[in-house]
Structures are given as C-alpha cells and as structure tokens.
Amino acid sequence: MTPAARRAADPPKVLDRWIRFRLPDPEHRLSAVRLDVDSVLPARTRDLVRRDGRWELRLPRPDLQRLEYTFTVTGPDGVATQTDPANPARVESAFGARSVVELPGYLPPAWLARDGVPGRFDAFEVSGETADPVPVTVWSPADAGDAEPLPLLAVQDGPEYDQLAALTRFCAVQVADAVLPRHRVALLQPVQRSPWYSGSPRYLRTLTGPVLTTLARRYAVSAPVALMGASLGGLTSLLAALRAPAVGAVFAQSGSFFQAELDGMEQDFPWFPRIVDQVRAVLGTRHTDHPLVVGLTCGALEENAPNNRAMAAALARAGHTVRHAEVPDLHNYTAWRDALDPHLTDVLRDCWISRG
Structure with a gap:
C-alpha cells in the first residue's frame, strides 16, 4: 500500500447506529465499490460513496455480534472481490477469505x-x-x-x-x-x-x-x-x-x-x-x-x-x-x-x- 493509501486507510468503526466502512482510492482508479455482505441486509445501503480519495459507507448497525464482508470493486481491470486492506481481522469461509467486524460484546468460544x-x-x-x-x-x-x-x-x-x-x-x-x-x-x-x-x-x-x-x-x-x-x-x-x-x-x-x-x-x-x-x-x-x-x-x-x-x-x-x-x-x-x-x-x- 502506498503512503497516500495508508493515510486514507481506515478500519471499520462501530458507532451507535452505524458501522462505517472506508476503502482508500487516492489515485481514483475505481469507478464503483460495493459492500458484499449477507443478503438479509438491505441492498440499497451497500454502495460506497467516493469522498476525499477514498470510498465510504455507513451501514445501519444490524442486531448481530459479528459481520463478515468483502468489497466488490470496479476498476480498469474489471470487477473483482477483495478483503478490506485496512482490517486485519479475517476469517476463512466456504467461499474464501472474508473480512470481519466483531461488534462490542462478541467473544469467541x-x-x-x-x-x-x-x-x-x-x-x-x-x-x-x-x-x-x-x-x-x-x-x-x-x-x-x-x-x-x-x-x-x-x-x-x-x-x-x-x-x-x-x-x-x-x-x-x-x-x-x-x-x-x-x-x-x-x-x-x-x-x-x-x-x-x-x-x-x-x-x-x-x-x-x-x-x-x-x-x-x-x-x-x-x-x-x-x-x-x-x-x-x-x-x-x-x-x-x-x-x-x-x-x-x-x-x-x-x-x-x-x-x-x-x-x-x-x-x-x-x-x-x-x-x-x-x-x-x-x-x-x-x-x-x-x-x-x-x-x-x-x-x-x-x-x-x-x-x-x-x-x-x-x-x-x-x-x-x-x-x-x-x-x-x-x-x-x-x-x-x-x-x-x-x-x-x-x-x-x-x-x-x-x-x-
């Protein structure tokens, strides 16, 4: 990740009513970014918006203890799926690696x-x-x-x-x-x-x-x-x-x-x-x-x-x-x-x- 990307990177932040996601794009290479989460969450809220060299989304906080996700990004090479580079928390799933947000109160067994x-x-x-x-x-x-x-x-x-x-x-x-x-x-x-x-x-x-x-x-x-x-x-x-x-x-x-x-x-x-x-x-x-x-x-x-x-x-x-x-x-x-x-x-x- 470039120095500019590191400055723009920001891991997910859990707020009272929202979970905020950000993905750095300081060179404006991406034309669209979408949050890929379980289909039970509202589809209309999953598109990130470009702001100041990064993409950002506030997802209404679901009544869950943890949330697995990836980003679907559209760029010069087409459409791709990736984990969150700002979030070190990952889990292997039946469909490959996914990033994870663990909400307050979650503990593994x-x-x-x-x-x-x-x-x-x-x-x-x-x-x-x-x-x-x-x-x-x-x-x-x-x-x-x-x-x-x-x-x-x-x-x-x-x-x-x-x-x-x-x-x-x-x-x-x-x-x-x-x-x-x-x-x-x-x-x-x-x-x-x-x-x-x-x-x-x-x-x-x-x-x-x-x-x-x-x-x-x-x-x-x-x-x-x-x-x-x-x-x-x-x-x-x-x-x-x-x-x-x-x-x-x-x-x-x-x-x-x-x-x-x-x-x-x-x-x-x-x-x-x-x-x-x-x-x-x-x-x-x-x-x-x-x-x-x-x-x-x-x-x-x-x-x-x-x-x-x-x-x-x-x-x-x-x-x-x-x-x-x-x-x-x-x-x-x-x-x-x-x-x-x-x-x-x-x-x-x-x-x-x-x-x-």
Missing part, C-alpha cells in the same frame, strides 16, 4: 483456546447408490482401538466443518473435560453437494444404509448414532435421521427446510420442489414411533429463521425432543462453530448419556 485429547484420522470410501462413493474420514481419540465401543457422530460436509468450524477440536476438548464421553466423529464429504443434499433418495438410502452399516462394521458403536449438518446438510441430516432406526439424535444448523410460502427466493434452485415436498411431509407428521433428540440453531436474522421455527414446532408436536436456539450471527461456519457449545453438547449428552 472459550474451548478454542483449550487443549483436547489427542486424536487420529482414518480415511476410506463407501459405495452405495450414488454415482460416486462417499469419502469418509473418521476422527477417534488416539488411544481408542477400533473394537472399543464408542458413540458416533456422523457429519455432513464433515471435512469443511472441521476446517472452518474446528469440529474435531471441539469434540476433543469436550472429551478432555469429561463433558462428553469418548466418541468418534465421521466426517462425510459430499462429492456432488447440491444434488446429494437436496433430499436425494439415492443419497439418503446410501447414508442410512451402506454408510452407517460400514461405520458400524469398522468400529464398535455403543450408543444411538447422532447426525449433524448445516444448511442443506442440516436438512439432509434430519431427513436421514427420521428414516434410520440406528439414529437417536440430529443437530441441524441453519437448516434449509424450504417451504414454498416462506422461501420463494430459492425457487430457482434446481431441487427446490423436491425439498419443498419432503419438508411438507415432515411438517405434516403428527406422531412418531421413532422419537429423536433434535437440536436446531439458526441466526435470528437469517432467511432460514422462519422455516427453522416452523420445523422446530412441527417436530415437537410429533413427539420429538426439540431444542431450538436463535443466535446473533448469520449463515456461516463461524456462527455454527460458536453455537456448538452448549447446543450440540446438550443434544449429544441427552442422546448418549441420558438415553444411551
């Missing part, structure tokens, strides 16, 4: 700074009805033999969950602190995420059949299996849990429980009708012979918040034990990481200890 039990990873693939086999990586306490009976948590988008939300670190700390029993975590990787995680009958049969059967054959499983996922992975975890007698709990974060009347903005998604049909069937169920422990978390301002509220009410009405929590963040892995404790902790303790 304490377990991130803790040491957990040592672990090991075993990788293999499971073939089923999907065109591609399902890659699986199993985390276990390092001293656990495969024949030692332990509870099992199976996770959709597992490798990404581990990389971006520190999932196995969380589990290792919970075991070290004796909050959760020693257990294994199966990290399931989607080869074709949208087709698989949109109510695909072939994937659901593969997950509830060959995947869970292979895991039980390779490792001794001592308690009901718990399934977990976020967004479309949360939908998939719930649909699979309702079909699989071996599953006792499901934890869905920002679950994509699409309904035609609530989620019209998703109607261009190719598998939207299939999801709507399957969600409608779950919402219409009035009784279950297979009661689950269910945990749902979702950002209070997310587009998925209304359909998560409806799903929580429907599952409780059908006889499942439901915990539903709304959090002051949006649709991202850090939000899901920050909600693991106590919400995932409570679901797993109920499934593996109280009912195991």
Whole structure:
C-alpha cells in the first residue's frame, strides 16, 4: 500500500447506529465499490460513496455480534472481490477469505483456546447408490482401538466443518473435560453437494444404509448414532435421521427446510420442489414411533429463521425432543462453530448419556 493509501486507510468503526466502512482510492482508479455482505441486509445501503480519495459507507448497525464482508470493486481491470486492506481481522469461509467486524460484546468460544485429547484420522470410501462413493474420514481419540465401543457422530460436509468450524477440536476438548464421553466423529464429504443434499433418495438410502452399516462394521458403536449438518446438510441430516432406526439424535444448523410460502427466493434452485415436498411431509407428521433428540440453531436474522421455527414446532408436536436456539450471527461456519457449545453438547449428552 502506498503512503497516500495508508493515510486514507481506515478500519471499520462501530458507532451507535452505524458501522462505517472506508476503502482508500487516492489515485481514483475505481469507478464503483460495493459492500458484499449477507443478503438479509438491505441492498440499497451497500454502495460506497467516493469522498476525499477514498470510498465510504455507513451501514445501519444490524442486531448481530459479528459481520463478515468483502468489497466488490470496479476498476480498469474489471470487477473483482477483495478483503478490506485496512482490517486485519479475517476469517476463512466456504467461499474464501472474508473480512470481519466483531461488534462490542462478541467473544469467541472459550474451548478454542483449550487443549483436547489427542486424536487420529482414518480415511476410506463407501459405495452405495450414488454415482460416486462417499469419502469418509473418521476422527477417534488416539488411544481408542477400533473394537472399543464408542458413540458416533456422523457429519455432513464433515471435512469443511472441521476446517472452518474446528469440529474435531471441539469434540476433543469436550472429551478432555469429561463433558462428553469418548466418541468418534465421521466426517462425510459430499462429492456432488447440491444434488446429494437436496433430499436425494439415492443419497439418503446410501447414508442410512451402506454408510452407517460400514461405520458400524469398522468400529464398535455403543450408543444411538447422532447426525449433524448445516444448511442443506442440516436438512439432509434430519431427513436421514427420521428414516434410520440406528439414529437417536440430529443437530441441524441453519437448516434449509424450504417451504414454498416462506422461501420463494430459492425457487430457482434446481431441487427446490423436491425439498419443498419432503419438508411438507415432515411438517405434516403428527406422531412418531421413532422419537429423536433434535437440536436446531439458526441466526435470528437469517432467511432460514422462519422455516427453522416452523420445523422446530412441527417436530415437537410429533413427539420429538426439540431444542431450538436463535443466535446473533448469520449463515456461516463461524456462527455454527460458536453455537456448538452448549447446543450440540446438550443434544449429544441427552442422546448418549441420558438415553444411551
């Protein structure tokens, strides 16, 4: 950054009613700058205005504890996306690096700074009805033999969950602190995420059949299996849990429980009708012979918040034990990481200890 750019640089400033963003442009190379944030925030407020060799925006302060963003800039080389050069706070997301504003009162979870039990990873693939086999990586306490009976948590988008939300670190700390029993975590990787995680009958049969059967054959499983996922992975975890007698709990974060009347903005998604049909069937169920422990978390301002509220009410009405929590963040892995404790902790303790 040039000396002039450094003088113009200014990190985001949180005010009572606004968050102020600035991007230096002392040579006037840019013709437009736009703040790229979650779509739930008002679109009309995202264009920065040029002022004194820099671009500036005052965004109405949302009711959040943190906000991820990038800048979309238009210049002589075309349109590009970049992080904020004046803001050293960054986070890796499912779509690359993003800058972060942490609002007053936000604290990352304490377990991130803790040491957990040592672990090991075993990788293999499971073939089923999907065109591609399902890659699986199993985390276990390092001293656990495969024949030692332990509870099992199976996770959709597992490798990404581990990389971006520190999932196995969380589990290792919970075991070290004796909050959760020693257990294994199966990290399931989607080869074709949208087709698989949109109510695909072939994937659901593969997950509830060959995947869970292979895991039980390779490792001794001592308690009901718990399934977990976020967004479309949360939908998939719930649909699979309702079909699989071996599953006792499901934890869905920002679950994509699409309904035609609530989620019209998703109607261009190719598998939207299939999801709507399957969600409608779950919402219409009035009784279950297979009661689950269910945990749902979702950002209070997310587009998925209304359909998560409806799903929580429907599952409780059908006889499942439901915990539903709304959090002051949006649709991202850090939000899901920050909600693991106590919400995932409570679901797993109920499934593996109280009912195991």
